[in-house]
Amino acid sequence: MRTLICPRCGEWVDETHPDFPRCVFCGEKLTLCGFCRAFPGNGNPCPRAKGHPVVYSSTDLNCPYFIPKLVARRVYPIFSTSTRWQMAASIVFTLSVLLVAFLSRPVPPRILVAATAPSQVMVGNSLEVRMLVKTTANQPVRLRLDRRLLSDFQLVGITPLPSQVKQEGRFYEFVLPASIDPQPIIVKFKCTRVGEYAMRATVMTTSENQAEWQTKVRVVEQVAAPKQPKGLAVIAMAFWR
Numbered sequence: 001m002r003t004l005i006c007p008r009c010g011e012w013v014d015e016t017h018p019d020f021p022r023c024v025f026c027g028e029k030l031t032l033c034g035f036c037r038a039f040p041g042n043g044n045p046c047p048r049a050k051g052h053p054v055v056y057s058s059t060d061l062n063c064p065y066f067i068p069k070l071v072a073r074r075v076y077p078i079f080s081t082s083t084r085w086q087m088a089a090s091i092v093f094t095l096s097v098l099l100v101a102f103l104s105r106p107v108p109p110r111i112l113v114a115a116t117a118p119s120q121v122m123v124g125n126s127l128e129v130r131m132l133v134k135t136t137a138n139q140p141v142r143l144r145l146d147r148r149l150l151s152d153f154q155l156v157g158i159t160p161l162p163s164q165v166k167q168e169g170r171f172y173e174f175v176l177p178a179s180i181d182p183q184p185i186i187v188k189f190k191c192t193r194v195g196e197y198a199m200r201a202t203v204m205t206t207s208e209n210q211a212e213w214q215t216k217v218r219v220v221e222q223v224a225a226p227k228q229p230k231g232l233a234v235i236a237m238a239f240w241r
Contacts, residue, residue, distance in 0.1 A: 004030050005070035012072050030068070033059040037067040111135045113203045113211040120218045121191050126156065127217065131185040133203050140178045143185065144171040144202040152197050153189035160185070171202070191219045 003014045008028040017024060021031040033039050034057025038048040045052040048065045055061070115131040133141055143158070147170055160183075162174035176185065187201070196218045204210030 002068065003072040004068050005072050006030060007035055007070060029060060031060060031062065031066050033057065033061060033063075035069055036063070037069050038065065111203060111205055111209050111211050113213050115201070115213040115215075117199065117215055117217060119216070120220060122222050123191050123194050123219050124222060125191055127153065127189045127191055129187040129189070129199070129201065131187070131201070131203065131213070132182050133185055134182045135179075135205055135209075138178050138180055139205040141176040141183065141185075142204050143174045143176060143187075144168065144204070145174070145187070146171060146200055149197070149199060152193060152195070154192050156188040156190050158185070158187050194219050194221055 003012050005011070006013055006023040006026060006028055007030075009023065009026040011023060011025040013020060013023050013025075013030060021029060023030060033046065033055040038046060039055065039057070040046055042056045043054060046055045046061075046063075049055065049061055049063050053061070112134040113131060115129060117129045118127065121127045135141065140163075143162075145155075147167075150172060158174055158176075160176055162176055164175040166173045166175070176183070185203075196216060198214065198216055200212065200214040202210055202212050
């Protein structure tokens with residue numbers, strides 16, 4: 001298969017087009033002898049044509065040896081037309097099966113977490129992180145806390161009480177009991193140092209089903225209570241009022 005360039009208008013015309021050998025844009029006959037590479041010149045016999053007839057640029061012999069002068073591209077099909085259609089149908093069928101299999105695969109249950117924590121706490125006071133965890137699988141909930149968090153805060157307690165505590169790399173993992181209903185979880189810390197800290201917790205049932213919560217907490221110095229006036233200061237304040 002070839003794509004020819006029309007010498008008259010310059011458009012590309014494929015040999016498989018139904019109107020070939022006419023140009024579909026200007027109507028020029030593309031197989032004239034003048035457009036062949038073997039054209040010997042006006043009034044000369046063509047050495048390639050059968051019987052070597054005398055040809056001119058406008059002669060149209062429908063010669064099987066016609067070689068176009070202007071070719072945009074050539075395509076050499078490896079398979080026949082019927083084979084190509086069968087291959088295309090097989091590819092479409094395979095893609096359809098894969099798409100249906102992908103869309104119908106089971107979706108792992110999701111885990112939902114809502115959590116709150118105060119944004120500012122005084123040093124020495126307690127800090128509570130309250131979570132509400134909802135899972136669709138009746139599996140134990142695992143709570144992961146960063147080891148750096150436990151070095152900045154003192155862990156006071158976790159409700160409900162964990163059944164197991166493990167160390168997993170940079171995390172401490174607390175295994176909590178399973179619950180089908182939304183499960184409240186309270187993690188209580190004691191603030192030991194002044195500063196601004198990033199808190200992060202990961203709640204999971206499996207490695208594929210997990211949710212992460214994070215926030216920032218600022219720990220500030222204790223504010224000293226104002227001293228109560230004594231003696232003459234009390235009498236002066238009473239007269240001033």
